[in-house]
Amino acid sequence: MPEGSQGFLKRERLQDLFDLLVRFGFEPVGPRVQDGIIVYAPLSGPEDLPWGVRDLQDPGSYRIEPDLGERNFSWANGPQALKPFLFAPRDTLWESRRDISGPLSFSPLSPPNRRLAVIGVRSCDLAALSLQDRHFLKGPFPDPFYKARRQDLLLIAVDCSHPARTCFCASTGDGPEARSGFDLALGELDEGFLVRPGSDLGRTLLRELSLAPPAPGMEERLTAQTDHAASVQERHLPPGEFRHDLVSRPDHPHWAQIAARCLSCGNCTAVCPTCFCFSEREEPALDGHHSLHVREWDSCFTAGHSYLHPAPLREDTRVRYRQWLTHKLGTWHDQYGRSGCVGCGRCLTWCPVGIDFTDDLPRLLEDPDGG
Amino acid sequence: MEADPHLPRSAVIRERIQESPTVFTLRVQMEEGSPRPFRFSPGQFNMIGVFGVGEIPLSIVSDPLDVDFFDHTVRVLGRVTQAMSRLVPGDRLSVRGPFGNGWPMDEKRGRDIVLISGGLGCAPLVSVVNYVLRRRGDFGTLTVLHGVKNPGDLFWKDRFDRLNEGEGTRAFLTSDTGGPGWEGSVGPVTDLIPHLPLTPRTSAKICGPEPMMIATIKMLVERGIPEDELWISMERNMQCATGFCGHCQLGELFICQSGPVFRYSDMKTRLGIRGL
Numbered sequence: 037m038p039e040g041s042q043g044f045l046k047r048e049r050l051q052d053l054f055d056l057l058v059r060f061g062f063e064p065v066g067p068r069v070q071d072g073i074i075v076y077a078p079l080s081g082p083e084d085l086p087w088g089v090r091d092l093q094d095p096g097s098y099r100i101e102p103d104l105g106e107r108n109f110s111w112a113n114g115p116q117a118l119k120p121f122l123f124a125p126r127d128t129l130w131e132s133r134r135d136i137s138g139p140l141s142f143s144p145l146s147p148p149n150r151r152l153a154v155i156g157v158r159s160c161d162l163a164a165l166s167l168q169d170r171h172f173l174k175g176p177f178p179d180p181f182y183k184a185r186r187q188d189l190l191l192i193a194v195d196c197s198h199p200a201r202t203c204f205c206a207s208t209g210d211g212p213e214a215r216s217g218f219d220l221a222l223g224e225l226d227e228g229f230l231v232r233p234g235s236d237l238g239r240t241l242l243r244e245l246s247l248a249p250p251a252p253g254m255e256e257r258l259t260a261q262t263d264h265a266a267s268v269q270e271r272h273l274p275p276g277e278f279r280h281d282l283v284s285r286p287d288h289p290h291w292a293q294i295a296a297r298c299l300s301c302g303n304c305t306a307v308c309p310t311c312f313c314f315s316e317r318e319e320p321a322l323d324g325h326h327s328l329h330v331r332e333w334d335s336c337f338t339a340g341h342s343y344l345h346p347a348p349l350r351e352d353t354r355v356r357y358r359q360w361l362t363h364k365l366g367t368w369h370d371q372y373g374r375s376g377c378v379g380c381g382r383c384l385t386w387c388p389v390g391i392d393f394t395d396d397l398p399r400l401l402e403d404p405d406g407g
Numbered sequence: 408m409e410a411d412p413h414l415p416r417s418a419v420i421r422e423r424i425q426e427s428p429t430v431f432t433l434r435v436q437m438e439e440g441s442p443r444p445f446r447f448s449p450g451q452f453n454m455i456g457v458f459g460v461g462e463i464p465l466s467i468v469s470d471p472l473d474v475d476f477f478d479h480t481v482r483v484l485g486r487v488t489q490a491m492s493r494l495v496p497g498d499r500l501s502v503r504g505p506f507g508n509g510w511p512m513d514e515k516r517g518r519d520i521v522l523i524s525g526g527l528g529c530a531p532l533v534s535v536v537n538y539v540l541r542r543r544g545d546f547g548t549l550t551v552l553h554g555v556k557n558p559g560d561l562f563w564k565d566r567f568d569r570l571n572e573g574e575g576t577r578a579f580l581t582s583d584t585g586g587p588g589w590e591g592s593v594g595p596v597t598d599l600i601p602h603l604p605l606t607p608r609t610s611a612k613i614c615g616p617e618p619m620m621i622a623t624i625k626m627l628v629e630r631g632i633p634e635d636e637l638w639i640s641m642e643r644n645m646q647c648a649t650g651f652c653g654h655c656q657l658g659e660l661f662i663c664q665s666g667p668v669f670r671y672s673d674m675k676t677r678l679g680i681r682g683l
Contacts, residue, residue, distance in 0.1 A: 130414055132501065134458045139417035139438040140499045175664070177412045177649045283658075286680050313653030316646045320459030327459040334653070341654060342682075343644050345484045355682025363656065370659035 043247025066155030096390025117309030164309030202381030207272035302335030444474030448509030456501035525615030554596030
């Protein structure tokens with residue numbers, strides 16, 4: 037097999053991939069069925085992957101059910117993205133110590149030193165990762181926790197073959213094919229995987245696997261499958277540049293209509309792979325001498341998020357939802373050079389009342405004055 | 408040595424001054440092991456923490472030339488300021504900072520400075536008063552318009568009085584409600600603007616609640632001050648101060664990174680939108 041080109045990994049040889057990752061010092065993490073959903077969790081081997089499982093997703097609805105096939109990735113993303121592995125839901129940033137007299141002392145804490153290899157990353161989540169990299173690493177003070185976890189992360193992507201009804205990555209330009217940001221990418225066919233490298237480490241791993249070249253027709257079948265995965269997507273963002281219209285009409289009456297349905301629960305921000313807000317607080321020990329400074333995921337849907345004495349600046353659901361969506365699809369462009377939406381559809385699926393902003397957007401973009 | 412913005416340092420309280428029943432000033436000194444001197448610009452802020460309680464952003468009100476200490480003036484409003492109000496000289500605080508951009512002072516040398524503050528928002532402007540008084544020859548006239556809700560909310564009266572004794576410095580005080588012994592005007596701070604002496608060299612800095620800033624700016628613009636000579640200090644919830652936590656977002660801006668001080672002409676489209 038020529039250097040840098042694709043190899044073919046038979047499904048029965050998936051164990052070799054796991055063995056190789058372990059031999060290179062990585063802890064394999066990937067999709068597995070747990071409590072009726074597909075989550076990312078530590079994997080001991082290929083047997084932990086989903087086998088013959090598919091998902092049914094709609095706004096406000098998620099189910100998995102047996103599939104007739106033998107594939108491992110014949111489903112779309114579950115609720116988790118890569119976000120929890122890098123920007124953890126909870127981190128203790130430092131410990132403060134106070135003695136009877138003398139200065140306070142502060143010990144920086146660091147994340148556990150894990151070398152994770154994430155198997156099965158979808159292209160939407162790679163795009164989201166690139167956005168979180170920009171947020172946490174490219175500013176004047178790179179985030180030490182994110183940075184430590186990021187530098188030891190190995191990514192094995194999978195081209196999406198079975199988008200959910202909530203997916204719209206083709207419309208945001210972020211999928212379904214994994215194009216960059218991975219070490220290895222897998223294209224799944226019934227008989228196994230086409231494996232291609234995306235980094236030097238990926239090329240090394242691919243060489244170690246010593247794969248046969250793909251059989252004639254395999255690459256064409258993968259391309260057709262990926263094209264199909266794009267063409268079957270039902271949802272899409274409005275065409276053209278709409279962010280200015282979205283941001284410049286804060287009093288559009290349709291915001292109130294969305295707010296009438298929204299529970300302000302924050303599920304959308306928790307499952308969103310690009311949302312980055314967190315809150316910080318102290319957790320003092322009862323001994324009076326120690327205190328932990330903790331950060332936890334926050335959401336712009338909470339009252340506390342915009343609290344400015346004596347009340348939240350964003351006092352109701354209308355302006356909180358507006359903040360979320362205008363940031364995600366509008367001002368994100370100014371901050372990070374592109375939209376904050378990668379089309380993963382999680383905020384639709386995991387919204388308890390099934391708000392589908394791709395359905396609301398055209399209404400938000402209608403001129404409220406009828407012009 | 409640059410201070411790590413992600414890790415606090417210990418500071419000791421050297422003095423505590425009760426400015427009014429609910430306002431106090433702490434004079435704070437960094438302790439051994441901290442980068443010295445503590446350098447900052449007027450209008451910048453620190454994240455100040457009380458052990459076991461939490462951190463809040465506080466504007467630095469002392470002068471940058473005083474490198475061995477810095478002052479924070481605090482109104483008791485919430486959990487952290489309550490706890491802070493009980494601290495005494497010798498007690499410790501945690502400090503991260505300074506953060507933010509501060510007022511453009513160097514480029515305003517030779518200008519006539521107008522400061523207008525309302526509500527609780529005068530702390531960021533007090534740093535400017537101190538700065539101009541300390542470098543009196545570098546600036547033209549200094550005029551302060553300061554509005555409070557009730558006469559009892561006024562503090563630093565002696566400082567304002569001293570401005571009226573000095574050459575080229577004036578302070579005009581007003582209260583929304585009058586009362587026995589109140590010598591200033593009665594009414595909103597905007598009532599004072601028609602009488603404000605303006606020159607082609609005037610540069611104005613405004614700090615207070617957004618509606619007050621909007622009304623003030625409208626009148627100043629009508630009186631002919633160019634929009635890019637109006638500067639404002641914005642306030643939002645802040646937790647990390649390093650541009651990550653998302654709480655201080657205003658449109659596409661993180662106030663902790665791009666602010667808290669803005670030229671009005673850069674901020675005008677974002678002012679006065681409820682919940683932005």
